[in-house]
Amino acid sequence: MFSSSSSSSSLSFDFYAASCPSVELMVKNTVRQASELDPSIPGKLLRLLFHDCFVEGCDASVLLQGNGTERTDPANISLGGFPVIDSAKRVIEIFCPQTVSCADILALAARDSVQITGGPEIQIPTGRRDGRVSAASNVRPNIIDTSFSLDEMSKIFNSKGLSLDDLVILSGAHTIGSAHCSAFMDRFKANPKGKFTLIDTSLDKDYADQLTKQCPAGASSSSTVNNDPQTPLQFDNNYFKVLLAHKGLFQSDSVLVRNERTMNIVAELANDQNRFFDSWAVSFLKLTSIGVKAGDDGEIRQTCSATNG
Structure with a gap:
């Protein structure tokens, strides 16, 4: 189980100020363009963040593909928005290679989804690292079911x-x-x-x-x-x-x-x-800080759907 404060102190509002100053603009533009083509995208990205952060913390573990990963659990089969995160990652890799985590991209994309649909504009810190573990068996004990009391x-x-x-x-x-x-x-x-x-x-x-x-x-x-x-x-x-x-x-x-x-x-x-x-x-700030990984814990994935090497 994760507390919201376990590693959140490692996050900062200017984490990419020197290494990738335009990262937030690149994510926002990607989300906006995708949402104009498909108005269901903001809701999908917001749901994707919840399903990521509640299992293994906000570490993009839900984005990993493969047998037995979180994505294979029935609770996650209907998740969407993955191509938007992949698209943002590809753009960012061109300008800031091996610098920005998929976990940060997902958190920023969900944040932007709220603003794009008329919600509040809020700042969230960055510096999350990507997890290497994604297991379907971790999903059920941690995800809210629609029939829950x-x-x-x-x-x-x-x-x-x-x-x-x-x-x-x-x-x-x-x-x-x-x-x-x-x-x-x-x-x-x-x-x-x-x-x-x-x-x-x-x-x-x-x-x-x-x-x-x-x-x-x-x-x-x-x-x-x-x-x-x-x-x-x-x-x-x-x-x-x-x-x-x-x-x-x-x-x-x-x-x-x-x-x-x-x-x-x-x-x-x-x-x-x-x-x-x-x-x-x-x-939302508390949500995006659940169980974040930092330092030597985790990695910066080159592709959001697979761990490095």
């Missing part, structure tokens, strides 16, 4: 040095992005006629009807639904308003309004977007 989620967040407040605030990442139908169909049951019936009574009935139309029985496994039904491409506080209306897509969303403490945080963030943005900046 608040206690189950809180336990994992605490193990990463993140508080209950951080849990609610970072759940706001669901203000952008989409999900496969299979991620929330545990809230329904299929009847013999191939129709879905709502079994999770905490979900708004009209919204549930809308979901069954978007995800009919027998729908393609690639069918997706927006996390936020109203402003899916805008990073804003609407996600929290959606929760208060009992229209959280996942069980793990809905549980946030069933507990008095988390419900109060949700209500505060729903009522004040600036409060959400300020809180996001603090919690």
